Amino acid sequence: MLFKRSFTSKSVPEALWKLGRLNHIAIATPDLAKSASLYKNILGADISEPQHLPNHGVTTVFVNLGNTKLELLHPLGEKSPIQGFLDKNKSGGLHHICIEVDNIHNAMKELKAKGIRCLTDEPRIGAHEKPVVFLHPKDCAGVLVELEQS
Numbered sequence: 030m031l032f033k034r035s036f037t038s039k040s041v042p043e044a045l046w047k048l049g050r051l052n053h054i055a056i057a058t059p060d061l062a063k064s065a066s067l068y069k070n071i072l073g074a075d076i077s078e079p080q081h082l083p084n085h086g087v088t089t090v091f092v093n094l095g096n097t098k099l100e101l102l103h104p105l106g107e108k109s110p111i112q113g114f115l116d117k118n119k120s121g122g123l124h125h126i127c128i129e130v131d132n133i134h135n136a137m138k139e140l141k142a143k144g145i146r147c148l149t150d151e152p153r154i155g156a157h158e159k160p161v162v163f164l165h166p167k168d169c170a171g172v173l174v175e176l177e178q179s
Contacts, residue, residue, distance in 0.1 A: 046136040049129030049179045052157075053091070053098040057114045058121040061088060061103035068092045068099065082156055087111050089156050100127070100156065125163065125173035133160050133178040140164065152178070 058064040061079065068074040069092075077091040086109035092099040102124055104112040114124060130136045133152050141147060145168045152160035155177060164174040 045139060046130050046132040049131060051097050052127040052129050052177050053100045054126050055100040055102050055124040055175075056121060057102045057111050057118065057124040059103075059115050059119065061090060061101060064101050064121070065090045065092075068101075080156060081105055084153070085110075085156070091156075125175050127161070127175040127177050129179035130176045131179050133162060133176055136176055137162055144168065 056064070065076050065079075069076045075093040077089075077093075080089045080091075082089060083105060086104065086106050088103045088105045090101040092101065102111050104115065111124070115121060137147050137152070146165035148163040148165060152162045155161035155175070157177065160178040162176050164176065166173045
């Protein structure tokens with residue numbers, strides 16, 4: 030028996046934004062120099078210079094993997110959100126994933142309507158000088174997800 034499917038453009042509303050590529054995977058580390066050395070000197074990756082982001086309370090080093098990046102995160106200041114993570118995870122570990130979107134404002138609006146909580150009401154400027162927003166991990170299968178304007 031054959032089944033015939035028919036789809037109409039009215040059955041699924043067209044999204045006002047699109048999910049893009051994986052931009053980076055962020056790893057919190059208690060020793061930024063040691064972690065950067067691992068990727069550069071032992072594994073042979075190209076790494077960036079440390080970038081201090083006081084508005085985010087972090088120092089970052091990016092590890093270029095060709096098809097994506099790793100972002101090494103280290104606390105900058107006592108109120109750094111990374112310090113809280115490291116207090117619970119002494120050796121560091123996976124902190125978040127970052128996925129690009131083509132319209133961050135529309136993405137936030139639609140995700141909120143679907144019950145996904147954003148950690149801020151408005152995007153902030155991230156390490157790549159582009160708007161970013163974080164999604165609550167309890168709404169994203171236990172993973173902290175960062176959306177970045179492509």
